[in-house]
Amino acid sequence: MACSRYTWNTLPICLAVAGALLQVGGIDSLIAAEPANHCPAPRKLTCEFLRRPDRTPIYDPAPEFGWQCGSGEDAFLQTAYRIEVRKADDEQDASVLWDTGRVASRQSIDVEYDGQLLQPATSYEWRVKVWNAAGQPSDWSAPQRFTMARFLNVATTSRHQLLEIPQAAESLQSLPDGTTFADFGKAAFGYLRLRLEPCDSPRSLTVRFGEKLSNGRIDKKPGGSIRYYSVDADVPSGASEIVVRPPRDRRNTTGDAVRLPASTGVLAPFRYVEIVGADLQLRTDDMTRIAVQYPFDENASSFTCSDETLNQIWDLCKYSIAATTFCGIYVDGDRERIPYEADAYINQLAHYGVDQEYALARYSHEYLLRRPTWPTEWKQHSVLMAWADYQYTGNLESLARNYEVLCRDKILIDAELPNGLVDTSTGEYRDIVDWPEEERDGHEMLPVNTVVNAFHYATLDKMALIAEALGRDSDARMFRRKADRLHKVFNDSLWDDATGAYVDGLGSEHSSIHSNLFPLAFGLVPTERVEAVLEFVKSRDMACSVYAAQFLLEGLYRHDADDYALGLLTSRSKRSWYNMLRSGSTITLEAWDIAYKPNLDWNHAWGAAPANLIPMYLVGVRPLEPGFAKVLVQPRPADLTQFAAQVPSIRGPIDVSYERSGNEIQMAISIPGNATATVAVPLAATDRIESVTVDGVDTPIVLRGRHAWIDNVSAGPHAVVATLAPVITQAVSGTPAG
Numbered sequence: 001m002a003c004s005r006y007t008w009n010t011l012p013i014c015l016a017v018a019g020a021l022l023q024v025g026g027i028d029s030l031i032a033a034e035p036a037n038h039c040p041a042p043r044k045l046t047c048e049f050l051r052r053p054d055r056t057p058i059y060d061p062a063p064e065f066g067w068q069c070g071s072g073e074d075a076f077l078q079t080a081y082r083i084e085v086r087k088a089d090d091e092q093d094a095s096v097l098w099d100t101g102r103v104a105s106r107q108s109i110d111v112e113y114d115g116q117l118l119q120p121a122t123s124y125e126w127r128v129k130v131w132n133a134a135g136q137p138s139d140w141s142a143p144q145r146f147t148m149a150r151f152l153n154v155a156t157t158s159r160h161q162l163l164e165i166p167q168a169a170e171s172l173q174s175l176p177d178g179t180t181f182a183d184f185g186k187a188a189f190g191y192l193r194l195r196l197e198p199c200d201s202p203r204s205l206t207v208r209f210g211e212k213l214s215n216g217r218i219d220k221k222p223g224g225s226i227r228y229y230s231v232d233a234d235v236p237s238g239a240s241e242i243v244v245r246p247p248r249d250r251r252n253t254t255g256d257a258v259r260l261p262a263s264t265g266v267l268a269p270f271r272y273v274e275i276v277g278a279d280l281q282l283r284t285d286d287m288t289r290i291a292v293q294y295p296f297d298e299n300a301s302s303f304t305c306s307d308e309t310l311n312q313i314w315d316l317c318k319y320s321i322a323a324t325t326f327c328g329i330y331v332d333g334d335r336e337r338i339p340y341e342a343d344a345y346i347n348q349l350a351h352y353g354v355d356q357e358y359a360l361a362r363y364s365h366e367y368l369l370r371r372p373t374w375p376t377e378w379k380q381h382s383v384l385m386a387w388a389d390y391q392y393t394g395n396l397e398s399l400a401r402n403y404e405v406l407c408r409d410k411i412l413i414d415a416e417l418p419n420g421l422v423d424t425s426t427g428e429y430r431d432i433v434d435w436p437e438e439e440r441d442g443h444e445m446l447p448v449n450t451v452v453n454a455f456h457y458a459t460l461d462k463m464a465l466i467a468e469a470l471g472r473d474s475d476a477r478m479f480r481r482k483a484d485r486l487h488k489v490f491n492d493s494l495w496d497d498a499t500g501a502y503v504d505g506l507g508s509e510h511s512s513i514h515s516n517l518f519p520l521a522f523g524l525v526p527t528e529r530v531e532a533v534l535e536f537v538k539s540r541d542m543a544c545s546v547y548a549a550q551f552l553l554e555g556l557y558r559h560d561a562d563d564y565a566l567g568l569l570t571s572r573s574k575r576s577w578y579n580m581l582r583s584g585s586t587i588t589l590e591a592w593d594i595a596y597k598p599n600l601d602w603n604h605a606w607g608a609a610p611a612n613l614i615p616m617y618l619v620g621v622r623p624l625e626p627g628f629a630k631v632l633v634q635p636r637p638a639d640l641t642q643f644a645a646q647v648p649s650i651r652g653p654i655d656v657s658y659e660r661s662g663n664e665i666q667m668a669i670s671i672p673g674n675a676t677a678t679v680a681v682p683l684a685a686t687d688r689i690e691s692v693t694v695d696g697v698d699t700p701i702v703l704r705g706r707h708a709w710i711d712n713v714s715a716g717p718h719a720v721v722a723t724l725a726p727v728i729t730q731a732v733s734g735t736p737a738g
Contacts, residue, residue, distance in 0.1 A: 039132040040074050042067035042081075042108070044652065045144040047126070048158045049358040049393065052295070054123075057149030059156035061118055064395065066109040067128050067141060068652040069673025075652075075715040078674045080104045080131040085115055088123035088145050097124070102131070108674045109627050109650055110395045123147040155401060157363045160295045162264060162328050166193075167289045169273070172282060175217075180275040180282055186319060186586040187211050187271040187603065188291035189326035189334070191245040194275075195286040196235060203235040205277045207244045209270035211602050212584055218272045224594050225335040225601040227269055246270070252337040256371075258327045260292075267292055267326060269334050269603045271586060294325035294360055300653070301354045303614055305643035309570045310614075313577045317611035318354045320588040321347070324605040330364040333590055333604040339364060340373050341381035343606040346550050348385055350611035356648040358393050365389060366398065369405050375432035376424055376452055382410045383459040387466060393650055394627020399466055407475075411463060412456050413482075420485040421493065421506070422456050423447045433514050436597050439545035443512035446505030450494050454518035457486050461523070469626070490524055500532035513540035514548060520555030530559050538564055542575040546591060550609040557617035560706045562636035566618070569610060577610060614645075621647040621654050624678060628654075633669055634680040634707060651675050655717075658682070667720040675715055680707035681722045688725040695719055 046066040047053035053063075069078045085098040098115020108130070118124065125143040132138070149158075170185035192207065209229045210218035222228055229246040246268035253259065260267060273287065303314045324331070330347040331337045348361040365385040372379050383406055390399055415422040415429065424431055425447035433451045434440045443451070464479035494502050494515075501511040502519055516533050519525050525533050537552070538561075544552060549568075556565040572578045575592040583589065588607030591597035616622050620634035628649040635658050637643060644657040652672030659666045671677045681692060683706050692701050692708055695718055701708040708722060 039076060039130065039134075039136040039138040040070050041139040042069060042128050042130055042141040044068040044356075045126075045128070045141055047144060047146045049362075049395075049650075050146075050158060050160060051297075051356070052160065053144065053146035053158070056158055056161050058146050058158050059149045059151075059153050060158070061148075061152045061154060062113045063118075063146065064109075064397070065111045065113070065126060065128070066650065067130075069108055069130065069715075071652040071672045072655075072670050072717055075671065075673035075717075077133045077715060078106055078108050078130045079133055079135070081108065081111070081128055082130075083111065083126060083128045085113065085124055085126040088125045088147075106629075106674060110393070110397075118148050118152075120148050120152055121150045154397075155366075157359060157366055157398070159328060159359045159363045162261070162292055162326070163295055164190075164264075165291045165293065167291050169284045169287050169289070172284045172287065178276070178279070180280055180287075181217070182273040182275075182284075182287050184271050184273075184289050186323070187269050188289060188323055189267045189269050189293065189603075190289050190291040191243060191265065191267060192273060193241065193243050193288040193290055194282075195241050195288075196239065196280070198238045198240050199235070200237055202237050203277075205233045205235060205244075205275055207231045207233050208272075208274040208276070209246050209268060210272045210274075211269055213272065218274050224597070224599050225333075225590075226594075227334065227602070229268060229270075249334075252334060255338075257337040258329055258331055258339065260327065264292055269323075269587070291323075292326045293322060294328060294357075296322040296325070296357075297355050297648075298322075300356050300648040301615065301646055303619070303643065303645045305637075306641045307566075307570055309572070309578055310566075310640075312581055313569065313610050314614055316577065316581055316586065317350065317588060317608035317614075319586065320603075320605055320608040321350050321354050321611050323587050324603055325360065328360070329367060330360070330605065332606070333601040335590075335599070335601045338373075339368055339371070341368050341378040341385070342375070342547055343604075344368060345381045345385050345388070346547065346609055346612070347605040348388060349550075349616070350605065350608050352388070352392050353612040353615040353647070356650065358389070358650065361385070362389055362393075362398055366402065369402055369409075372409065374430050375435075376412075376429045377432055377455050379410050380412070380452075380455040380459050382406065383462050383466075387462040390466070390469065391623045391626055392628075394625075394629065396469060400470055403466070403470060403472075406463065406466070411459050412452075416482075417448070419489045419493075420482060421448050421453055421489055424449060424452055433512075434545050434548050436545070436591070439543075439548070439591075439596060441512040441514060441540060441543040442510060443514050444504040444508045444510045446508055448506035450490075450502055450505050450508075450515040451518050453486070453490055453494070454515075454522050454524055457483055457490060457524055458522040460486060487524060490519070491526060491529075495529070499536070500529075501536040502533070511536065513537055513543045513552070517544065517548065517552040517555050520559060521551040523558075525559075534559060534561055534564075542568060542571070542573070542592070545596075546589070546604075546607040546609065550606075550613070553609065553613045554617065557613070557636055560636075562618070562638045565636070566638035566640070569613070569618075577607075580607065615647040619643065619645040619647060619656050620680070620682075621645075621649075621656060623649070627651070628672075628675055631671055631675055631677040632680075633671075633677055633713075635667070635682045636706075637682055649675075663724040663726055665722040665724070667722075668717065669713070669720065670717040671713060671715045673715050677713040679710045679713050679718075679720060681710070681720060682707055683722075690723045690725050692720065692722045 083100045086095045127143040129140045169182040171183045211227045212219040212222040233244045245266045330344040332343045344364045412422045460483035467476035502515045504515045580589045585602040587603045590600040590604035622632045624630040624632045628651045642659040647654045655670035657668045
C-alpha cells in the first residue's frame with residue numbers, strides 16, 4: 001500500500017484503499033495486514049498546534065509542524081524524519097517549497113518551517129514520513145492543508161474558529177397551562193432556532209431561557225448572576241423558522257469584556273427553554289439550541305473509578321472546560337466575560353487535562369501579557385502559565401518572544417527588600433490572597449504578605465528554569481540565587497514554632513490556610529516542617545475558595561496526603577464540587593455556593609480544577625521533560641480500588657489503569673510513540689514489596705516515598721504487577737496469628 005514518494009496525486013487512491021479496509025475490518029485489520037516490523041505512517045498532524053489548520057489563518061511566517069508516532073501496540077521510536085511542503089492543489093514535483101531530506105532526529109513536535117517564503121492568503125499542504133529504530137521508513141502521512149493569514153505576524157498565535165453546534169432538546173413536554181418546556185440536558189452558551197408550522201397570520205411568542213429550575217419550572221429569580229431571560233418574539237405570517245436570541249447584556253459586552261464576532265451574535269448560557277403564547281405542537285427536533293464553543297475532542301480524555309461521586313465530578317469539570325470556551329479565549333464567566341490570569345491558569349491546566357489543545361491556552365496567556373489585570377498575585381500567574389505552556393508543548397517560541405515582558409512586569413523585583421522578601425505596600429500593588437474577600441480565612445493583609453511572597457518564590461523558581469531553557473545562563477543563576485535566598489528568609493521570618501504554621505506576614509500572629517497551602521504547593525516547606533503544615537492545613541478543612549483549592553490539592557498530592565486530597569475531591573459538604581452538582585448546575589460554579597458569593601455565576605471554568613487535578617495528580621500523568629519527551633506516571637489513588645484513565649499529550653494519548661486486589665497491584669499503561677516514561681507504583685504506608693514485573697519480567701525498582709519507581713519504560717502498552725507481602729496480624733494473646 002505504499003504511496004509514491006513524489007507524486008501526491010496517487011495519495012487519494014491509497015487513502016481510498018485504506019478506507020475500504022477500515023470499513024471491512026477496522027483499524028486492527030489494516031495493521032494486522034502489515035508486516036510485524038512495519039513502521040506506521042505518522043498520524044494526527046498539527047500545524048501551530050492546530051489539528052485543523054485549514055479552518056483558521058496561520059499567522060506565523062515560519063509555522064511549526066508536529067505529528068504522532070503511533071499509540072498502543074502501534075507506538076514506535078522515531079530516529080529520522082522527512083517533511084515536504086508545497087502549494088495546495090499543485091501536484092507538480094517542482095512546486096515543493098521545502099524538502100528537508102532525511103533528517104536524523106527524534107524531533108516529532110515543534111519542527112519549524114525553513115523553506116521558501118510562504119505567501120500571505122495562500123494555502124499549502126505538508127506531509128511527513130519517518131524512520132523507526134530499526135531504520136525502516138514509513139509511508140508518507142496523509143497531507144495536511146493550512147492557509148496563511150492575509151497579514152503575517154510571528155507574535156500572533158493562531159487559534160481555531162468558534163463552532164456553532166446544533167443540539168436537540170433531550171426532552172420536550174407540554175405543560176397544563178399550555179407552555180412548552182424543553183430541557184437540553186446541560187447548559188451551553190448559545191441561542192435558539194425554532195421550526196414552526198407556517199401560519200397565515202403573524203404570531204407572537206414569549207421565550208424564556210434559564211439555567212436553574214424551581215418547582216419544575218424555570219426559576220425567574222435564580223439569584224446571583226445565574227441567568228434567566230424572557231424574550232418576546234414575533235413570528236411573521238408564513239414563517240417556518242425563527243431564531244430567538246437572549247437579550248444583550250451591557251455588562252458583559254462593554255468595557256474590558258471580550259467581544260464576540262459580529263457573525264456570532266448575542267449568546268447566553270441556558271439549559272431550559274419555555275415557550276408561551278401560541279398553540280404549538282413541537283417535537284424535539286423542532287427546537288434546536290445552537291451552542292457556540294471552541295472545537296473540543298470529547299474522546300481525547302476519559303476517567304472512571306470505583307467512586308461514583310468522583311466520576312460525576314470529573315464529568316462536570318470536563319464538560320465545563322468545553323462549554324466555557326464560547327469567547328475563543330479563557331474568560332472568567334458570563335457575568336463579566338473578562339480574562340483574568342488566575343482564572344486562565346486553572347483553565348489552561350484543566351484544558352491540558354481534557355484535550356490535546358495548546359493554542360487557546362497560549363493565545364489567552366499572551367492576551368493577558370498585553371492586558372494585565374489588577375491583583376498582585378494574578379500578574380504572578382503569568383510566569384506559571386508561561387512555564388506550563390513550555391512543559392506541555394516543548395515549544396520555546398512564546399517564552400523567547402515574551403521573556404522581557406515576564407522579567408519586567410511579572411517578577412516583583414522592584415518590591416524586594418534587602419533581605420529578599422517583597423513589600424507590596426508601595427506602588428500600584430493590590431494583594432488579593434483569595435476571592436471573594438470572605439474566603440480569605442481571616443488572612444491579615446500586611447505589607448510583607450506571606451501569600452504574595454510564596455508566589456514570588458514560585459515565579460523566581462520558574463524564571464530560573466525559563467532562563468536556563470532559553471540559554472540565558474547568567475539570568476538563570478541570578479534568579480536561582482534570589483529564589484534560594486527567599487526560601488531561607490521566608491522560613492526564618494514567617495514561621496511560628498509555637499503553632500507549627502506560617503503566619504500571614506511580617507508582624508502577624510495569625511495563620512490562615514492560605515499562608516500555608518501556597519508554601520506547600522510551591523515547595524517552600526522544608527521536609528522537617530511538612531507534617532506540621534499538613535496538620536494545620538487539614539485542621540482548616542476547605543476554608544478557601546474554588547480558586548485556592550487548586551493549590552491546596554496540589555500541595556496535598558505533592559506531599560503524599562492523597563487520602564485527605566481524595567476526601568476533599570469527593571466531599572459532599574457545602575464547600576465541595578459535589579455541591580455544584582447538587583445545586584443543579586451542569587457547569588462549575590464561581591464559588592462553592594451562593595452563600596459564599598452572592599453574585600456568583602454558574603459557568604466559571606476556575607471552578608473546574610479537578611479536570612487537571614485528577615489527570616495530573618490522582619492518575620499522576622505529567623511531563624518530566626518538555627513536550628512529554630519523557631512522561632511521569634505516578635498515580636496517587638488513596639483508597640480507590642480501581643481507576644482507568646486516558647490523558648492527552650502532544651505526543652498522543654497516555655492510558656493508565658490501576659486496580660488493587662488482595663496482595664496485588666495491577667497497572668496497565670500505554671505510552672505514546674517517541675516518548676519514554678518513569679512509572680511509579682503507588683503503595684500504602686504499610687505495604688512491603690515482594691516483586692514487581694513489567695510485561696511478566698522481574699524488574700528492579702527504587703523505593704522512594706510512597707512509590708516503587710521504574711525508569712526508562714518504553715513507548716507502547718505495558719502491564720505492571722506488584723506483589724505485596726501478606727499483612728501479618730497479631731492474635732489477641734499477643735502471639736503471632738499463625
